[in-house]
Amino acid sequence: MPDPPAPGGLRRQARAWLEEALSGEFAHVRGLGGPGREHEGYEERLAWERHLGRAGWTCLGWPRRYGGRAASLEDQVAFHEEYARARAPARVGHIGEGLIGPTILEFGTDEQKERFLPPIQRGEELWCQGYSEPEAGSDLANVQTRARLEGDTWVITGQKVWTSLAHVAQWCFVLCRTEEGSQRHRGLSYLLVPMDQPGVLVRPIVQLTGTSEFNEVFFDGARTAAGNVLGAPGDGWRVAMATLGHERGASTLGQQIGFRRELAQVIATARWTGAADDPVLRDRLVRAWLELEIMRLNALRTVRPDPGPEVSIAKLYWSEWHRRLGELAQAVQGKAGLAADGGLNDLQRLYLFSRADTIYAGSSEIQRNIIAERALGLPR
Template sequence: MTELGTGLPLTAADRDFRDEVRDWLADNLTGDFAGQSHRGGPDDDDNWELRREWERRLGAGNWLGLSWPVEYGGRGATLSQEILFAMEYAGAGAPPRAAFHGETLMAPTALHYGTPEQKQRLLPPMARGETVWCQGYSEPGAGSDLAAISTKARLEDDTWVVNGQKIWTTFAHHADWIFAIVRTEPGSTRHAGLSYMLIPLDQPGVRVVPIRTMLGDSGFNEVYFDDARTSSDNVLGPTGEGWKAAMTTLGHERATSVLNYQFSFRREMATVTEIARRRGATADPILRDRLIDSIIGLEIMGYNNLRTLGTALRDGEFGPEASIGKYYWSTWHKKFTELAMDILDTDGWLGTEWGDGPDGDAETLRRAFVRARAESIYAGTSEIQRNIISERVLGLPREPRPSGAGR
């Protein structure tokens, strides 16, 4: 039996799991938790306290870290079950996740590179929804060129002392910890001498400055380290070899985390299709053709994701193929939200301070349109994704680099 919308063959255990998810969501998406799917997003901290409370509710239900080993708080779930959960979660209109950076990005890296002691210390609190993590990669001088990182750490006895700056750090003003790429070998350059370091944020040596966006939220932040400290055992993988661990995190960011996007896009698609029918936009042959093209593109996205995830299961890690999915979904969503604005016509831009205007769904779609402009930048720009695909997947010649740029 194949589940509509996943393309996956389902076993009896999968169907039982799906029914358990549905029943739990129906029992728990009540009261203040109901109807909150539009409040906040991957870089928007709207409705934060309720989302944190929901995160703890998910932890109590044992829905966090589904595929993790049971001894670390997970369920040992299969890939099919992870996909089913993402689909049911989005379809039920559950609140946006508050702690996904830890569960979907840092935790897989910890499972791959962490010692047994580190896994036991780091993972169970995340599985209970108790800790919030943020990602410290980009710097003012190291965005797409991530190997240009300049934040440094020196070892003093059994403590790392960190100095530098990170930027575009989502939810840092709410987070307990940051997983950061820092330079730990003096004189090192590019990919060498970097370490994957875990740093507590509630300390005198850390200053977090929110960045207000045009949508009015402050999900992004700058983080300044001024002799910030962390224990010597808060490095994942060998010291000075953090680039591999960093790429593991990026692979998951570009691949597995897209499941939540994919099924959220399905909800957006249903909304736009209903608006198009209600307003008679489907009578316009050009708009109708664009809508059909978007529907087909969303199905292709799902199959691309399955292929990437299947390859990772076979090889044990995400390769450069993960860039295909990231480039595809961010490009698709940009075009789709442009279509949504054209269907809304002038209502796409009317309203007071992003008010609803004549259509109750207009604000949500307007915000999706603006956010989609940034989706082709974060987790690696589209230009970077195209380079990775052409050079590392297709084996084409490398793009010429400026003299002295290195690699």
């Protein structure tokens, strides 16, 4: 593992390494993947993920014993920003690194950390998230997937939906009900479940973009070892909420670099089509730029190693902003934006995919409840 950089030096190291790596063996992966383009170059991006791991550029904030660099939050932000600026490919291991990995670090036993963290860092095992259900959606307290302990094995039955990357993942962290008769937040457990086994069926869901990042997952007597419960049995709600907090960490600053690139393309298109001459559309473009600046300042103000319920403000803000940007992307194209005879262009894809931004990873309605009840202390 590389030695720790001098203060402020990781950004320079990352910029130089990314430029060299993406100009050589992996030059062909630059810009691949992303929302609505998840199918692009999957095998090549998987090889890139493992190259990142070998070079020590994954899981930067993790302890060194598990493959990380013990990097500061400032350095983690710097890397994610440089990664986005370099137009490096969309990560295939982000659910492992950004969600389950930090949750295992927080709640896992020593044995669980040794078993699961190094393969995530090396890009050898990919993960998916088993939260949403057809009858629950963002209301995680209403999950009905059940697991019962039979000897030294959990047996799981139920269905999950909108499961990103389930078709390529080796493991899934599954929120399920393990106490008979329990309701809402009580009696839930957080299980780590292997995907490649009898009793697990993955069925892709075709999105508006024509791609299939999301999946339905059916558990019909699927099994996992009794020791593969993260946290105590019945304490799954607390663990699940911690995972959602980690989801909105340092990588969101890199996400905003991508937003800035999309906005620049929308503005360039508006100038080319003449839409920028319309005072109403010009006002919407200016507002989009100002709101993106606010988004970055708020992210810098709130990002921290132990995120609290206030991170829901960031999710609510960026998802609503990005959805409006998608609508603006269509507006500046005019009538040409309504036709896709030769396939979707970037702005059409932005519009279609961003319709889901205010739903996945916790709908806007749920985020408003969290902000009201847990951040502001208002009554239910």
